[in-house]
Amino acid sequence: MYELLFWNYQEGIYLNHHLVYEAIADGELVEGLEELPIEVILNRITKVFAIWEKVDNSSWKNPSGNGAFHIRTTTQSIKIDCYGTEGKTMDKLVDIMEEFKCPLYDPQVPERFDEFNE
Template structure:
């Protein structure tokens, strides 16, 4: 499994990314993060991955190849667990979240890919 995590800071706020990730992972409310339009974001994933098979309300699998992913949400974050998902599909997931100005935090590296990155 490969995790992709997304959140958005309130304007002027910048926190320790790994601490934010750990709080999100425990589904805690994080002071300084924006509330996300979760339903709008999920609807966008339904559109972008409309050709994929829906396993359940939060999970998709590739009907014509390998790869699957599951989306877990809080009011402040989107976490996508990828299972055997190809890089180009992960990029599409990241690009979809970029539409909502939510940059990727990759806990495996760990690095957040946003305008404040060096």
């Protein structure tokens, strides 16, 4: 499994990314994060992955059998668990979230890929 996490800080707020990740993983709300348009984002993912089999409201499976992903949300975050998913598929998910100004936090690295990185 490979985790992708997305959130957006409120203007002027910049927190420790790993602590934010841990709070999100525990399902906690984090002071300083924006609320996200979760339904709009999920609809966008559904549209982009229209040829994928939608297993349930939060899981998609590649019809070629090459990967799957599951999405967990809070009002402030999107966590996508990828199972055998190709890099180009994960890149599509990252691109979708960038449309909503939510950069990727990759806990495997760990690094957040946003304009504040140097």
